[in-house]
Amino acid sequence: MKRVLIVDDESIVRVALRSLADWEKYGFTVVRDCMGGLQAVEYMKENPVELLITDMKMPGMDGLKLISHLRDMGLLPVTVVLSGYNEFELVREAFRLGVYDYMLKGDLNQRVLEELLDKVNRQYFKDQDPGRPDMALGDMDPMDMGLAAINLPKDGRYGIILFEVVDFKRQSMRFADNVEEEMSRPMLDLARQIPRLAAKGGIIKVYPSQFLMYYRVTDPVQYPSGILSLVRQIQKVWRDYMNLETQAAISDIVDYRDIGQALDQDIRLLKWSALAGEYAMCAAWDFEGYLSVMEEKKQGCQAFMTALFSGDKVASAQEKDRLLSTINTMDMQSATQECLHILCQLADQFHVYENEFSTLLPERVNYFEKISRLTQVKELELWMNNYFRWVSDYLENCREDRQEDVIPRARHFIADNYASPEMTLKSTADYVGLNEKYFSTRFTKETGMTFSTYLTSVRLEKAKRLMESTDLKMYEISDRVGYHNVEHFNRMFKKAYGISPRDYKRGRT
Structure with missing residues (x-):
């Protein structure tokens, strides 16, 4: 029997995984389940396992830290991660670290789990010692998440576009248990019927809420205007035929070997698209200056975001005052850019905490346009102060809704x-x-x-x-x-x- 370790901080998930499948039928046995990464590491130091199933978000040592730690120790077995609908970036990083596959918690059922076990058996344990799975996944091609299966010409130059369904959690409820058949597949079919896309590229699903388009560039001069037009056409088709709003990130032109870097660029650009209102599109050539300092700005905002989302009102007020006092010392252009960086980090934190930034205000707001209408730093400071108060009240209401039990x-x-x-x-x-x-x-x-x-x-x-x-x-x-x-x-x-x-x-x- 191949030994399985389950790691999840929710007891109901651990129990469900144990009971969903006939593990012995597929040659597996669940030897232990753990509520966190540290507990799993201690167990695996003394007890080898062939299959690890771990949650991504856990207190203490989360899934990514667990995978990285086991990999550094040479103990990482065949690994499957559990994720929520909005955790594409985390899942992609897990693939980079060498995981085999992922399962969505919202889609977890007997069929999904047993199909996974069957696939693991066919790809890993058919002709080898189950105690030593092949760990070649750690050296995955940058074009993971589906692109590797497409036979793209290696001498080509490409634009990579990442689409994301806005307010996916609510939208997916329209399709009940048939998101794949009734949402994902029709979206792909509609896009693939567009002649310009069919002639120069293609589109695949990389996550239930996200779709990746690859576009072969033959005329670099025409690429910016041509790709913007095509992306807008795809967005309108999805809106008109399926009433689905999407936001998009568009990469620079890259060689085949740099497609992984283009996807990284798109992931960062998607954070900005949350600020761009309806039919949001963020292209790399328009955001070069923003992208280059994103990590630095994130560090500067982190204390405020942590206090705001944890409900620590005292620390939140102190950190807010610190940020606004910094803005007050800048010229208008610098202050505007600083505010946009803060809003970008705020949108990202909504994503991390599984709240929908697009539902914060009654209408979809283009923050770039809204802030550009302000003409003085004092006006900007006042607007940000009022906005933060609105966000704080919104989060407080969300917490109260969740806290009854x-x-x-x-x-x-x-x-x-x-x-x-x-x-x-x-x-x-x-x-x-x-x-x-x-x-x-x-x-x-x-x-x-x-x-x-x-x-x-x-x-x-x-x-x-x-x-x-x-x-x-x-x-x-x-x-x-x-x-x-x-x-x-x-x-x-x-x-x-x-x-x-x-x-x-x-x-x-």
Whole structure:
């Protein structure tokens, strides 16, 4: 049997993966599931596995860090990542690190999982020792995510265009369980009927919400105007026939060997397209200056974004004042560019936190045009200040909508994972999506005890049940309930019940 390790911070996902497939039918057995990357690393140091299935977003060590760490240690097996609909960039980075495939959490079912297991068997384990899977995926061609399967002439020059469906989560609900048949395939069929695209390129789906177009360039001078016209035509076809709005990123002209770099460029350009309103298109030649400093600007905004999205109002106000005071020292052109960079990072954070930036305001806004109408730095500063207040209120309402069942979910999470060494106040707060300090205060208020006291009570009650119903030794019971130091377990038990664990067990026998 080929050994499988499942890593996901949501217990319901781990349980679902275990139960969806007849693992033994395909020659696999699930040997362990872990709630985080650190726990998985510790397990794999001592226990080899042939197939790793890991979530991308987890508190502590996330999926990318786990994959990278295992790769550096030479322990990375055949790996499949679990992702949400809006995590294309994360999935692509995972492919670069050597993963085999991905599964969408929203599409996870028995058929999808069993088809994956069958494919893994055919491609990896048919004629080789299952303990040593072929790791050639670590050296993947830059044209991963589907382009590698297309026989493009290697002497050609290309433009790469990345389309993204706006508000995909809501739009996909129109197609229920048939997104592939009723949305993705018709979108591809409609685009492929356009003569200019059929003559010079093609289009493929790289993710449910994203489509990649490749276009062979024969006249570099005509490329900018020609590709803009074609992209607009495709967007209008999708809007007119399927009522789907898309935004697009258009790369510079590149040689065949640099197509991977063009796709990287498009991914960064898509962040800017969120600011460009309806039928958004962002071309590399218009954004060269913005792209060159994106990483630097991201670092400057990160503290504000973290505070804003975590709900830390004090830190958010302080960081907002810092950003606005910096803008106030600039000339109008520099201040305008700085504000656009902040808005770009804000749109990206909405994406990361699985909120839809396009729904922030009632209408689709072209922020480039809106900000260009302002003529003085003071006007710009005032507009940004008011805008941030609007965003803060919007996020607060979103949090309130999600928080009605926060404490029950936290209790279920603790009940499922009390034995894990990674069970902490922070991991639980991350799981329910709250700032750690706010979660701690709310947990104490609603349960009548601190998080630490509650976790201790759960662990000790589980220990009592094990003493009453099993012949396990005390160090085994201690380990099973999350105490890896039996002396510490003894002290906590005696403090809670006024009797040592050993005396308690003797009294029950």
